[in-house]
Amino acid sequence: MDDLFSPDGFDETGAGPLYLQLHRRIAEAIGSGRLKPGDSLPPEREMAALTGLSRVTVRKGVEALVASGQLVQRRGSGTFVAPRVERLEQALSLLTSFTEDMERRGKTVESFWLARGLHAPAPEEVMALGLGAGDRVARLERVRTSDGVPLAIERASLPASILPDPEAVTRSLYAVLEDRGLRPVRAVQRISAANLGQRDADLLNVPQGVAGLRIERLSYLPSGKVVEFTRSLYRGDAYDFAVELKLAPETAHRPRERIPE
Amino acid sequence: MDDLFSPDGFDETGAGPLYLQLHRRIAEAIGSGRLKPGDSLPPEREMAALTGLSRVTVRKGVEALVASGQLVQRRGSGTFVAPRVERLEQALSLLTSFTEDMERRGKTVESFWLARGLHAPAPEEVMALGLGAGDRVARLERVRTSDGVPLAIERASLPASILPDPEAVTRSLYAVLEDRGLRPVRAVQRISAANLGQRDADLLNVPQGVAGLRIERLSYLPSGKVVEFTRSLYRGDAYDFAVELKLAPETAHRPRERIPE
DNA sequence: GAGTGGTCTAGACCACAGG
């Protein structure tokens, strides 16, 4: 059974550093189903004794698996194979809100507010929202959870003229905007990937360094006025964005808008 | 000048672990412009001596900055602030190929072939492409570079009936398909984020663990037949996908197609 | 209190880059 951590087979020349060999063994055990979600690994000191490696080397071998979310470490408790996270899928071709999107799937949605209020705008907000001198900005910052699992951090900025009372937003921002007759009809998004920093990783309950989807969105009213500038971070291991593409028309292409950094 | 690595200010209670304090100092120096792209940091042993920390702790402090691409380490040479990578932007709403997309921007495009040939299909290829027993599959695997910088790994699978001679593809796959009258008109993509493994990171010339954009694409002929199943990995720090969204029609929504894992 | 992961140290050897 425990040939997984047997000292045999380590350091055969050409197999690379010891910590990578250990990493490979564990990764393959997870991939093959030999280690199942929820299973615990031996304590680090025991893995070190079993393999004949030092504890530091064992930690380094485990490190990348924790960073990529395949293992979970709990201080005082142990190291465990991570539970499978159901991957959600969001259609990008439609302009919907997180709340609407999840409810359509029968998921519960909760938000945990990090901040909500009126502030003096940051330079990038002035740029993105086209604010004038003296204009104020409404900021909504929250963690979105679905069925209790934190899925995304959402940081929205709106001109105070659009949302004078941010405290009134309790659930869906878009529902509030709709009530005021200010629902956006068009948006431009930019999607990229980034390693999560300590703070954001903590908020999403994943280890630092895990890959996240970063999305910046600018939403527009029919008039062309900017309604919101939102920066979101989604858990990369729990979210898929789906897009349907169509053949490009052979004719012109208009320049794309840029969202300031 | 070198208060950056002065021992003062370390370990003031409440400031967290020493390696995080060092991490923070360096990150702020990069953020504020005090350390500019191309600048070198002192050798690890010197940083250790200057700060009064051990070399292991210094390495741990630097580690996350290397993983996120802000620093670059070269064995035998030193540790450097990473050059700024220009961020490219791709419009997602149109169905274009990498080659066409880059040329429209005036970038040079090169490909480095990793593999190209006919094979017996893997189970996921059978599923995605709707193959029958005995059908073979054409595989194209390459690294895409733009102006000499590796930007993406592309792994495309097509039914042999669509592309009987994969060796004939030298530049744009879509150009070859077009010549054969088999250009796809529709595609479904799924976008997610993942930490790059050692192999893929090496191919893209970034450190292991960096966040990458993972894209799976299924392309269709007008007849509905699947033309290609492509899995791509883009450098998360060098690529933006841009999407334009429109208001969802109030009416029905059709179920989205799923691409098998 | 016993056991876990989290941090930290001092010292060692190796592989590689560059003069």
Next chain:
DNA sequence: CTGTGGTCTAGACCACTCT
């Protein structure tokens, strides 16, 4: 050759969990 990062060790203390 010297200096760099890459790996590895043995041992220590701390903070937390679990019982």
